[in-house]
Amino acid sequence: MSAFEATPTLAPTGGARARTRRPSVLTVWRWELRKLVAQKRTYLGLGLAVAIPLIFVTVERLRGGHGGGHGDGSIFMSHITQSGLATPVLMLLFLSVFMLPLIAALVAGDIVAAEDGNGTLKTILTRSVDRGQVFAAKALAAMTYATVAVFCSAVVATVAGVASWGFHEVVTFSGSHVSAPEGLALVLAANVCYLIPLLTVTCIGLLLSTATRNSAASVVGTIGIVILLYIVSGIPGIEGIQPYLLTEQFENWHGLLRTPTDWAPIGHSAWVCALYAMPALIAAYLVFLRRDVAGG
Amino acid sequence: MNDEAPPVRARGLVKRYKEVLAVDNIDLNVNAGDVYGFLGPNGAGKTTTLRMALGLIMPTEGEVELFGRDPIRDGARALEGVAGFVEAPRFYPYLTARKNLELLAALDGAGARGRIDEVLDVVELSPRAQHRVGGYSHGMRQRLGIAAALLRKPKLLILDEPATGLDPAGMRDMRALIRRLADDGITVLLSSHQLPEVQELCDRVAIVDRGRVVYEGALTDLRRQGGAGYRLRTTDDTRALELLDGRPDVERPGRDEHGALHFQAQESDVGAVSLALGAAGIGILALTPELATLEDLFFRLTEGEVADGDRGKQAISAGNGAGARATTSNGSAPGEPLPTAAAIEGEAHRR
Numbered sequence: 075m076s077a078f079e080a081t082p083t084l085a086p087t088g089g090a091r092a093r094t095r096r097p098s099v100l101t102v103w104r105w106e107l108r109k110l111v112a113q114k115r116t117y118l119g120l121g122l123a124v125a126i127p128l129i130f131v132t133v134e135r136l137r138g139g140h141g142g143g144h145g146d147g148s149i150f151m152s153h154i155t156q157s158g159l160a161t162p163v164l165m166l167l168f169l170s171v172f173m174l175p176l177i178a179a180l181v182a183g184d185i186v187a188a189e190d191g192n193g194t195l196k197t198i199l200t201r202s203v204d205r206g207q208v209f210a211a212k213a214l215a216a217m218t219y220a221t222v223a224v225f226c227s228a229v230v231a232t233v234a235g236v237a238s239w240g241f242h243e244v245v246t247f248s249g250s251h252v253s254a255p256e257g258l259a260l261v262l263a264a265n266v267c268y269l270i271p272l273l274t275v276t277c278i279g280l281l282l283s284t285a286t287r288n289s290a291a292s293v294v295g296t297i298g299i300v301i302l303l304y305i306v307s308g309i310p311g312i313e314g315i316q317p318y319l320l321t322e323q324f325e326n327w328h329g330l331l332r333t334p335t336d337w338a339p340i341g342h343s344a345w346v347c348a349l350y351a352m353p354a355l356i357a358a359y360l361v362f363l364r365r366d367v368a369g370g
Numbered sequence: 371m372n373d374e375a376p377p378v379r380a381r382g383l384v385k386r387y388k389e390v391l392a393v394d395n396i397d398l399n400v401n402a403g404d405v406y407g408f409l410g411p412n413g414a415g416k417t418t419t420l421r422m423a424l425g426l427i428m429p430t431e432g433e434v435e436l437f438g439r440d441p442i443r444d445g446a447r448a449l450e451g452v453a454g455f456v457e458a459p460r461f462y463p464y465l466t467a468r469k470n471l472e473l474l475a476a477l478d479g480a481g482a483r484g485r486i487d488e489v490l491d492v493v494e495l496s497p498r499a500q501h502r503v504g505g506y507s508h509g510m511r512q513r514l515g516i517a518a519a520l521l522r523k524p525k526l527l528i529l530d531e532p533a534t535g536l537d538p539a540g541m542r543d544m545r546a547l548i549r550r551l552a553d554d555g556i557t558v559l560l561s562s563h564q565l566p567e568v569q570e571l572c573d574r575v576a577i578v579d580r581g582r583v584v585y586e587g588a589l590t591d592l593r594r595q596g597g598a599g600y601r602l603r604t605t606d607d608t609r610a611l612e613l614l615d616g617r618p619d620v621e622r623p624g625r626d627e628h629g630a631l632h633f634q635a636q637e638s639d640v641g642a643v644s645l646a647l648g649a650a651g652i653g654i655l656a657l658t659p660e661l662a663t664l665e666d667l668f669f670r671l672t673e674g675e676v677a678d679g680d681r682g683k684q685a686i687s688a689g690n691g692a693g694a695r696a697t698t699s700n701g702s703a704p705g706e707p708l709p710t711a712a713a714i715e716g717e718a719h720r721r
Binding site for chain 1 (some may be wrong): 461479
């Protein structure tokens with residue numbers, strides 16, 4: 075007798091089947107998050123988002139907080155020891171250019187392609203969820219990850235900054251000062267505004283992940299697009315297109331830290347980012363719906 | 371899910387990858403309760419067909435329905451009551467077996483989560499359920515694949531080469547499990563190139579070669595039609611052979627390597643042959659029917675053409691097998707008489 079013959083028999087499959095209640099996108103999304111939580115790669119990105127503010131604060135404390143720097147950040151750099159709230163602003167300035175887009179791309183570029191390569195995409199697509207649900211859950215999970223990375227970085231920078239230099243009023247780009255609570259609210263709002271272009275990067279990563287079926291190509295491709303746009307923004311003679319480049323939108327939150335508050339860059343970045351994000355997301359969705367899943 | 375509709379019904383399935391024609395106008399009919407073997411050499415188009423059946427890839431032409439629903443048109447609803455895997459079952463290596471099943475149960479809904487312990491017991495993975503799948507052997511992953519399929523309480527189980535890569539004991543256990551699931555009333559569509567597995571498990575088969583179905587029908591019909599041979603032992607084999615040689619209702623009389631007589635004839639003619647032997651004073655010591663093995667038939671159907679390039683392929687006649695269907699790839703019109711088994715065999719021998 076074989077081993078299986080000694081095992082219990084499955085319950086009968088039954089006759090008339092009750093109409094099954096199919097899982098929602100939220101259920102699939104929750105499992106996408108659980109998969110992310112179980113992967114080491116997830117912590118690489120989050121680790122970077124957290125480590126950089128910690129390293130910065132540590133180094134500044136060792137240096138005695140002499141400040142320095144140039145450009146938009148110089149004003150915060152020079153006030154770094156006067157308020158802990160300058161730290162998250164400065165970190166957002168630094169990380170928003172390349173590091174946070176890289177962290178977002180790490181997951182967005184991988185989330186479909188890796189499953190296709192490992193063959194697990196066919197495993198989940200032969201269950202009771204539609205492709206559209208799976209795609210929506212993956213898109214939401216990638217966006218959730220990017221959001222978590224931004225706020226992890228912001229929270230760590232704020233806590234470390236306040237712990238090092240106190241919860242005091244903070245300077246703005248205009249040179250005026252705002253109270254500490256208002257400064258904290260502005261830090262939060264700035265990070266929320268930064269999510270607009272960052273989630274756009276996520277959509278581009280998702281498109282590449284879906285279309286190329288190759289994790290490395292998708293991650294590198296997403297970052298490559300960001301670098302390309304920076305290069306384009308530096309080409310003399312085409313300054314007219316600069317306001318419409320995605321990379322320019324990474325600074326959309328600066329208007330919040332001016333006196334009076336300049337909302338125009340945020341509104342502008344919202345529709346410019348939509349011009350990048352929506353086609354990417356729709357194309358990714360259509361590719362995902364129609365693609366042949368034969369990987370793994 | 372329409373319980374009245376056949377579990378699998380494919381019509382004119384074609385899948386083309388640029389200039390490569392992977393599946394060429396395949397029709398399939400899997401009926402409720404079948405253990406249906408989907409046979410073919412590597413690269414014949416089996417897996418591609420199953421992928422289309424599960425909605426993983428889009429047919430270039432044609433359609434496939436599972437219980438009356440098209441996976442492309444109806445999406446996940448078409449997979450209600452359907453489970454299985456294509457190629458090796460794949461899981462998240464960084465999750466435990468139980469977590470993998472919990473994930474899949476969440477995607478199934480309908481109380482699948484409550485069946486996790488039960489299906490782990492069925493495939494005997496309960497003791498290893500808390501181990502990460504990344505550390506599983508191939509055989510354990512195959513069994514976990516079956517467990518994942520059973521979570522859905524399937525009425526149709528689609529298994530692609532489930533015994534591939536298993537050791538002999540694992541293969542035996544897998545066959546026993548499939549047999550038992552079939553006995554529980556689950557229709558099984560089993561793709562394989564392991565002929566003993568199909569011969570042991572399946573009652574109906576489709577043999578596919580180069581993307582085309584060259585035979586579909588009952589396995590017993592195939593074996594009967596493909597090799598209605600008889601082995602004969604008499605009191606005077608020399609005279610018996612002379613007698614058989616002279617009879618029009620006997621084909622290919624001869625001796626095997628051990629000197630034993632054999633011949634081919636329709637079952638209805640064998641009585642006349644035995645009477646003739648008796649009338650000639652030749653005593654029959656043994657007259658044993660011999661069905662061709664599935665392996666013989668498989669190679670006859672699939673390898674003949676390999677040697678023959680593009681020559682039109684002829685398939686074994688379905689004969690009197692109910693529901694059996696044979697196809698030709700040389701464009702036989704519907705209703706045109708199909709070649710007889712003997713003609714096919716003769717064709718195969720000429721090749």
